[in-house]
Amino acid sequence: MKTNSLFNFWGWTLIISLCLAACHNPVRPKKPLHSPDGQLAIGFGLSSSGRPQYWVTYHDSLVVDTSGLGLVLRDSSIQLDHGFELLGTDTLDFDETWSLPWGERDHLRNHYRQYTVHLRQKSWRQDSLDIVMRAYDDGVAFRYHIPAQDSLSAFTLADEMTEFRVVGDPTCWWIPGDWDSYEHLYNQTKISEINALTKAHHPNLISSTIPYNAVATPLTMRTASGLHLSIHEAALVDYPEMTLKIDPADHGFISELVGRKDSMKADLKTPFSTPWRMIQIAPTAGGLLESGLVLNLNEPSKIDDMSWFKPQVYMGIWWEMHVNKASWDIASGKHGATTANAKRYIDFASAHNIHGLLIEGWNTGWEHWIGFPEREGVFDFVTPYPDYDLEAVVRYGREKGVELIMHHETSAAPRTYEQQLDTAYALMERLGIHNAKTGYVGPILPEGEHHGGQWMVRHYQKTVETAAKHKIALDIHEPIKDTGLRRTWPNVVSREGMRGQEFNAWSSDGGNPPSHHTIIPFTCGLAGPLDYTPGIFNIKMKPYKPDHQVNTTIAHQLALYVVIYSPVQMAADLPEFYEGQPGFQWIQDMATDWAETRVVDAVIGDYAVIARRQRGTDNWFIGAVTDENARDITIPLNFLNKSGRWQANLYLDGDSAHWNENPTDLKIEQKVFTPTDKINVHLAAGGGAAVQLFPFR
Ligand code: NOJ
Ligand code: CA
Numbered sequence: 001m002k003t004n005s006l007f008n009f010w011g012w013t014l015i016i017s018l019c020l021a022a023c024h025n026p027v028r029p030k031k032p033l034h035s036p037d038g039q040l041a042i043g044f045g046l047s048s049s050g051r052p053q054y055w056v057t058y059h060d061s062l063v064v065d066t067s068g069l070g071l072v073l074r075d076s077s078i079q080l081d082h083g084f085e086l087l088g089t090d091t092l093d094f095d096e097t098w099s100l101p102w103g104e105r106d107h108l109r110n111h112y113r114q115y116t117v118h119l120r121q122k123s124w125r126q127d128s129l130d131i132v133m134r135a136y137d138d139g140v141a142f143r144y145h146i147p148a149q150d151s152l153s154a155f156t157l158a159d160e161m162t163e164f165r166v167v168g169d170p171t172c173w174w175i176p177g178d179w180d181s182y183e184h185l186y187n188q189t190k191i192s193e194i195n196a197l198t199k200a201h202h203p204n205l206i207s208s209t210i211p212y213n214a215v216a217t218p219l220t221m222r223t224a225s226g227l228h229l230s231i232h233e234a235a236l237v238d239y240p241e242m243t244l245k246i247d248p249a250d251h252g253f254i255s256e257l258v259g260r261k262d263s264m265k266a267d268l269k270t271p272f273s274t275p276w277r278m279i280q281i282a283p284t285a286g287g288l289l290e291s292g293l294v295l296n297l298n299e300p301s302k303i304d305d306m307s308w309f310k311p312q313v314y315m316g317i318w319w320e321m322h323v324n325k326a327s328w329d330i331a332s333g334k335h336g337a338t339t340a341n342a343k344r345y346i347d348f349a350s351a352h353n354i355h356g357l358l359i360e361g362w363n364t365g366w367e368h369w370i371g372f373p374e375r376e377g378v379f380d381f382v383t384p385y386p387d388y389d390l391e392a393v394v395r396y397g398r399e400k401g402v403e404l405i406m407h408h409e410t411s412a413a414p415r416t417y418e419q420q421l422d423t424a425y426a427l428m429e430r431l432g433i434h435n436a437k438t439g440y441v442g443p444i445l446p447e448g449e450h451h452g453g454q455w456m457v458r459h460y461q462k463t464v465e466t467a468a469k470h471k472i473a474l475d476i477h478e479p480i481k482d483t484g485l486r487r488t489w490p491n492v493v494s495r496e497g498m499r500g501q502e503f504n505a506w507s508s509d510g511g512n513p514p515s516h517h518t519i520i521p522f523t524c525g526l527a528g529p530l531d532y533t534p535g536i537f538n539i540k541m542k543p544y545k546p547d548h549q550v551n552t553t554i555a556h557q558l559a560l561y562v563v564i565y566s567p568v569q570m571a572a573d574l575p576e577f578y579e580g581q582p583g584f585q586w587i588q589d590m591a592t593d594w595a596e597t598r599v600v601d602a603v604i605g606d607y608a609v610i611a612r613r614q615r616g617t618d619n620w621f622i623g624a625v626t627d628e629n630a631r632d633i634t635i636p637l638n639f640l641n642k643s644g645r646w647q648a649n650l651y652l653d654g655d656s657a658h659w660n661e662n663p664t665d666l667k668i669e670q671k672v673f674t675p676t677d678k679i680n681v682h683l684a685a686g687g688g689a690a691v692q693l694f695p696f697r
Contacts, residue, residue, distance in 0.1 A: 032057070033115045035135040036095075040281055042133050042140040044117055051082040052119065052131055055165075056140050058227060058281050067163035067252070069131060071144060071274075074156040074264055080129050080146070081161055084119040087128070091115050100295075101306040101490045102567045104597040106615055110296040112136045116145075127152050132273075138291040141234065141278040148271040157257075157266040162277055164231055164244065165252035166191065170221035173523050173604055176201040177214030177243030179258045179450035180443060182481060183499045185512070186519045188605050191221075191251040198246075214243040214256045216481075218526045220288065220604065227281065228288050230526055234276040234297035236483040237461060240265050241452035242275070260455065261448030275483060285522050286599025289610075294484035294527065302468070306490050308434050309473045311567035311592040314356030314405055315349050317341060319536070319572050321361060322505035323544040328361030328369065328409075330385045337361040337385065342393040348575035350400035353588045356568070357397065358405040358437055362388050366409075369441075375413045376445055381424035394431045405475075406436040412478070413445045414459045421463065425470040434471055435493075435568070437531075438463065440478035452480060464492045475531050475568055482528025494529040494566045501533040501572055504550045505541070514552050514659055514686040515627035518608045521563055533570040534560035535587055538577040539663040552625075553663045555653045556688030558586045562623025563610050563688075567592050583666050586651050586690055591621060598639045600624075607631060607683070611639055618642055622691040626683040628659065633681050635691070640675040645696035648673055652681060652689050659686020672696065 032043030032055075041057045047068070056064040070081025092114040099107050112134045121127045130145040144160075146152065169192050175184035176198050187197055195213050202212040218232035231253070233242050244253035255277070257265040276297045282288045317336045320326040326336030337359050345357055365379035372378065384390040397404055406428050410417040417424075417438075428436065440451060449455045460480045467474050468491045479495040486492050498520050504511035520530065534557055539550045550557070561569050571578070571587045578584040591614035600609040600622070609624040618641060624633055640646060647670065654665030663686070673679065673693070681689045 033113055033133060033135045035137045035140075036111050036113060037137045039137065040135055040140060042135050042142070044115065044131065044133060046084060046086065047082075049082045050084040050122060052084060052117070054133065054142060056279060056281075062167050063227070063229065063281060064279065065165040065167055067165040068161060069144070069163070070161040071129070071146075071157060072159040072161060074158045078125065078127055078152060078155065079121060079123070080127060083122050084129065085122050087118040087120045089115060089117055098300065101301070102309065102311050102493070102593050104565050104594050104612065105292070106595045108292040108295060112296070125151055134297075136293055136296065138282060138287070139278055139280040139293045141276040141293070141297055143276045144274040146268070146270045146272045152270055154267070154269045156264050157268055158264055160242070160255045160257050160265070160274070162255040163247070163252055164279070165250060166221065166229065168223055169251050170223045170229065172215070172219060172221045173519050174215040174219055176205060177211065177216050177245070177256060178205045179210045179243075179452050180205070181451065181478065182216060182497050182524060183503070185499060185516060186523060191246070195246050211245055211256055214245045216243055218523055219244055219253070220523045220526065222285075222604070227283060228285050230280040230288050232278050232280070232294060232483070232527060234278050234294045234484045235299070236275040236457060236480065236485070238454065238458060239275055240454045240457065241480060242277070243452075258450050258452035260450070260453050266454040280526065284599070285602045285604050288522055288526055289599050290597060295487045298484040298487040300487065301490055302488055303490055308471045309491065309493065310355075312356045313354050313569050313571055313587060313590050313592060314358055315345055315354055315571050315575070316358035316360065316405070317345060318358055318360050318570075319505070320574055322502055323541050325544045325574070329366035330387065331367045335361065335385065335387060338387045339389045339393055342388070343396055345575060346393070346397050346400050346402045349402050352578070352584070354571060355402055356405050356435065357402050358407060358570070359393070360407045360409070361385075362390065362407065369409070369411055375411045375442070377416050378411060378413065379409060379416065381408050381417070381420045382427050391431070394433070398432070403435070404431075404433050406433050407439075408436055409439040409441065412440045412442040414440070414456065415445070418459065418462065421466050425467055425472055428472055429470040435473050435475065436467065437475045437477060451478060456480060464489045467491055477531070481524065484528065486528055494531040494568050496531050497527065498524045498530055498532070500531065501536060501550070504536070505545060505548055511548065511551050513628060514556060514625065515605055517552070517556070517560060517563060517625045518602070518627055519605055521565070521608060521610070522602065522604045525564060529566040530564050531566050531568065531570070532560060532564045533572040534564065535571045536573045537581055537583065537664070538573055550663070551686055552659050553653050553657045553684055553687040554583050554666045555651055555657065555690060556625050556659070556686060558583060558651050558690035559623035559625045559688035561587070561590050562612055562621045562690065563608055563625050565597070582668055583651055586692070589692060591615075591619065600635055600639070601633065607633065609633060609635060613641065618695050620693040622693070623688065624681060624683060625688040626686070628685055630685045630687065631683050633683060635679040635681065637673055637675050637677050637679065637693075640693065642695055643675060646673050646675070646693045647696050648679070649692045650679075650689065651691070653684035653687040657684035657687055659684070
């Protein structure tokens with residue numbers, strides 16, 4: 001629906017603004033585009049040199065000051081970053097509510113006001129560029145659209161110059177803008193302190209071509225007044241991912257797209273829309289997590305029937321390789337993926353209400369994995385090792401109600417994988433396997449390409465679309481980060497995309513601190529589901545890796561199933577470490593598909609308390625985790641959706657629990673509550689609490 005009065009209004013304000021520009025002032029229309037609830041606004045103007053600019057306000061205070069926009073092309077005679085005049089504008093008011101086939105919620109309202117600015121170069125070339133801006137109640141977004149035009153059909157992008165001049169010097173939770181990996185611990189510093197620290201990180205980045213002074217998105221921040229912001233991107237398709245370079249002049253950020261060998265960024269054809277640049281804004285950390293903005297900025301689903309995908313808890317022949325009990329390859333003599341071991345896991349899973357089993361190391365090629373000079377043509381995605389009877393294991397699993405999860409480690413050689421994609425997925429389809437975990441460990445081949453570059457974004461997209469044809473859901477490790485594409489392609493169900501549990505088994509820096517779990521839901525977790533692989537009970541890893549450990553209590557491990565969202569959640573430990581453990585009941589009862597999600601309380605870096613209601617039921621699951629500090633928390637139950645009495649199963653830190661001194665001290669209690677009650681819980685250092693509530697029967 002076009003709103004003509006708004007059109008006229010914007011037309012006039014922009015003309016006034018252009019006059020102001022002549023006086024060298026930033027152009028600022030008096031009334032920018034407001035969110036439906038009126039609290040947020042995004043404004044647009046042209047600078048005196050004809051550079052597009054925007055700014056953002058919350059409750060009429062500037063949050064992002066006047067920030068430049070623009071694209072730079074390899075052909076410098078084409079300018080898409082200044083010299084523009086305004087041709088016209090369009091507005092749109094939009095309101096819909098859509099259903100999610102699976103997710104943290106069952107439906108989502110997509111309510112926004114949109115403003116499109118049509119710009120034209122004043123030069124003889126008259127190239128045109130549109131900027132589409134949206135204001136939602138939970139954030140703002142904009143994207144570049146390069147319309148089809150005779151003089152500009154195909155071109156190479158040298159740079160994107162999008163600025164984010166965040167007001168003040170907020171606290172940020174950031175990882176370096178590594179072009180190949182998100183597997184870093186988060187730093188908590190002011191913007192002004194980022195530069196010095198990213199330099200220190202530089203030797204750890206995979207490629208030396210990466211700018212040292214950039215951070216990854218989503219980038220979450222808290223201002224001095226407590227407002228929470230997160231800069232991210234949505235609908236990343238056929239374009240490199242965006243990191244943010246620090247602009248030392250004013251502590252702002254400038255987009256730094258992942259590049260390639262020739263230092264260019266992307267090959268594009270018009271018409272082309274870039275991913276959305278989005279800024280989530282919320283008064284609390286919880287507000288960021290409860291927002292569905294990144295999903296709303298994506299296109300509706302292209303898959304009509306997703307009924308074949310079932311959110312689930314799964315087990316795996318996996319952790320035993322990470323702790324060195326077994327190996328992926330067969331040559332070592334302790335191969336994990338044998339028919340007998342697979343049957344052992346199937347028996348255990350089936351007896352404990354778990355219906356998915358990942359098996360890594362099943363296919364030939366692993367003896368040439370890490371450290372082997374040639375990675376192209378190494379992995380074979382259809383040929384099992386001789387001690388693993390794939391068809392027999394599939395049949396055995398089917399009899400016991402356990403479906404296999406296929407594993408495709410590409411060793412970052414995507415061309416080899418693409419050659420086999422159709423055959424590999426056809427094999428899965430024939431065997432009735434609906435889930436695959438893919439992996440991209442190491443620097444990308446060919447050399448000069450990066451996990452976050454356009455070439456790899458295209459590859460990941462190809463795997464998702466090919467998998468959809470075969471009714472296969474993907475859980476991507478070493479992925480391109482999520483940008484809400486699960487709305488359009490709901491068969492991309494989870495991604496690793498952060499420093500996961502695996503680091504506790506082999507990193508030389510002491511593993512993941514408990515505070516990590518209070519940060520990732522509000523940083524990379526805002527992008528989409530995370531396959532963290534929680535549930536390690538053998539915290540000290542004896543007898544396999546006694547020099548490593550998980551840095552939490554068992555109650556904390558249980559709480560992670562709620563705190564970190566994924567529709568596929570691993571029960572990561574070995575069957576023998578779950579056997580006879582009372583806490584394992586929580587994992588057996590665990591839901592993985594939600595009707596609603598509430599952040600009860602959270603301070604990023606300190607603690608997080610999250611409640612979720614299982615889809616189609618009145619069952620609530622609450623997870624609470626703390627950092628290395630013990631603390632007492634209060635959980636008001638006013639979110640419960642029915643009055644009356646509720647039964648609770650509480651999995652709590654025991655009285656002497658401590659992440660290092662006594663991590664397995666767990667106590668389980670049953671209690672009755674009503675929605676006016678508050679649960680008071682003590683969390684041990686590195687501890688947590690996991691609570692299940694259901695109406696009294
Ligand atoms: C890294 C993945 O994150 C991990 O889960 C997997 O086991 C190994 N690569 C081997 O593919
Ligand atoms: Ca990994």
